[in-house]
Amino acid sequence: MNSVKSLQALKAAGLIVAAVVLGLMTVQGSYALWNAAVSAPPATVQAADFKVKIGEKLLSTGQTVALPAITLELGGQPNITPVVIAGAANVTGDSPFRSTTTVTVNPAAAPLVVRVATTTVNGTCPQAAAEYKTSAVAPAQKTDVGTTFCFQTALLAGTTNQQLGGLETKITATVKVDQVPPE
Numbered sequence: 799m800n801s802v803k804s805l806q807a808l809k810a811a812g813l814i815v816a817a818v819v820l821g822l823m824t825v826q827g828s829y830a831l832w833n834a835a836v837s838a839p840p841a842t843v844q845a846a847d848f849k850v851k852i853g854e855k856l857l858s859t860g861q862t863v864a865l866p867a868i869t870l871e872l873g874g875q876p877n878i879t880p881v882v883i884a885g886a887a888n889v890t891g892d893s894p895f896r897s898t899t900t901v902t903v904n905p906a907a908a909p910l911v912v913r914v915a916t917t918t919v920n921g922t923c924p925q926a927a928a929e930y931k932t933s934a935v936a937p938a939q940k941t942d943v944g945t946t947f948c949f950q951t952a953l954l955a956g957t958t959n960q961q962l963g964g965l966e967t968k969i970t971a972t973v974k975v976d977q978v979p980p981e
Contacts, residue, residue, distance in 0.1 A: 848897075850975050851886040851944065868951060870910075872959065876952035878923045883936075884944035885975035896938035900974045901947050903932055909957040912969050913950045923948035938978050 850857045857863060868877045885897030903912045913930030917923055924930070927950070936945035951969070953962075 848975065848977060849886045850899075850973050851884040851942065852973070853882055856886055865949075870951065870953050872953065872957060872962075874953075876927070876950045879949045879951070880917070880923055880946050881949060882944040882946050883973055884939070884942055885977070887941045887977075896940060896978050897975050898938050898978055899936040899945055899947075900976070901934050902972045902974070903949070904970045904972065905932075906969050907967060909954040909961050910967060910969070911952050911954060912971075914971065915948050915950070917946040917948060921946070927952075 852863045855863050865879060865881060868879065870877060883899050883901065885899060887897075901914050903914050906912045913927075913932060914934045915924050915930045916934050916936055923946070930948070930950045934947060936947070939945060949969075949971070
């Protein structure tokens with residue numbers, strides 16, 4: 799009696815195995831249940847193109863933009879030039895990604911001093927010289943939302959006409975935009 803039950807159980811198990819094998823062969827499947835695939839139509843995934851926007855000008859890596867020339871006077875006040883800089887990307891407006899912008903002023907030849915700061919809470923450039931440094935970092939912003947960086951240009955105290963001698967120079971700054979993950 800026991801062997802009849804065993805034989806019936808063995809036949810049932812064999813039938814189940816045969817059904818599973820036949821089913822897998824029919825749908826061309828495998829035993830790897832975690833190995834699933836979903837088809838997607840073309841053009842559903844887009845790679846983003848990250849650039850820097852200075853004012854209204856969109857720049858790619860290595861491009862430059864010239865700001866308006868300024869004139870400084872001996873013993874005069876420093877010149878403050880506000881410039882709006884943003885990380886720009888061709889991603890959807892509701893993208894959760896943010897970008898931080900860092901501006902570093904490259905050293906200028908003496909007697910010229912150039913520093914940078916971000917705007918104050920009320921959106922104006924700081925007046926205190928102590929707030930200007932060689933670099934400034936903007937808080938994380940959404941794509942295409944700019945931060946105003948304020949460039950302070952001044953002559954060292956005690957600069958004479960002889961030191962200037964009709965000096966004309968270019969000042970360069972490095973702008974770095976980093977993408978940061980959503981919080």
